[in-house]
Amino acid sequence: MPAVAELAQGWCALSLLHGRIEAHIERALQDGHGLSVREFSLLDVLSRQHDGPGGHLQMKKVADAVVLSQSATTRLVSRLEDRGLLVRYLCDTDRRGIYTDVTEAGLTLLTAARPTNDRALREALDEAARTPELVPLVRTVEALGRR
Template sequence: MTATDPALTALSQGWCALSLLHGKIEARIERALQSGHGLSVREFSLLGVLSRQHNGPGGHLQMKQVADAVVLSQSATTRLVTRLEDRGLLMRYLCDTDRRGIYTDVTDAGLALLAEARPTNDSALRAALDEAAKSPELAPLVRAVEELKAPVQVA
């Protein structure tokens, strides 16, 4: 394949469209969450990931797993956790079985803010997708996003 290969050009255009859609969605949600709840998209995402932890086997995430889930480096995730902990939305504690392990839980205040912000996030996401669907280059990606289903969890 050469740099002018039509397959590479199409692939590059598809990637650019996906990046554009992501940017539009994230910017819309960021504005809505910041103005309505004083949360960034990353903070909302982190609270959401940590709120799904449970006390069963494998129910608490290590910092690397949290970082992977919110698509940040471990150091950026640690800084984000610290900011939310300083705001009283998270708390850290040592793992009972491995004193090197540190876990993070969402506080009641964090859960309340997450519940309050979730409709704002969902509404902003819907608005961003509706707006993007008007663009011929983004409409197929919007349809693909709308068709995605969360994986079914088997108990």
């Protein structure tokens, strides 16, 4: 079992890799599409719910999927709804359930932004691979992507 210091060092490396990747993607998405990483992630998660008409997610599941608190998710959804990229509506069978869905404009923006996101991710991983302590993590991310 690794010592606490080794675990802390591993966590620091993982946090560093995450921060570098997120910052690089954030700049690319903001510059190219006026989207934050969180906004892109939310549109992406919701767009993948569409196996046909009526694909949607309940707000609690949206918060879990984008790893935000419910209040932060509500603010994020509101911003995207104000931009016409998302809609919220009440569930037909459970009036307490609020669902979120991507609009056509949201899907169009997501389609345009996806190559930017993918290119920025690749660039960030390539840059991180130049830092010796991040190489094993970069390899792990790449291996996960091949699954």
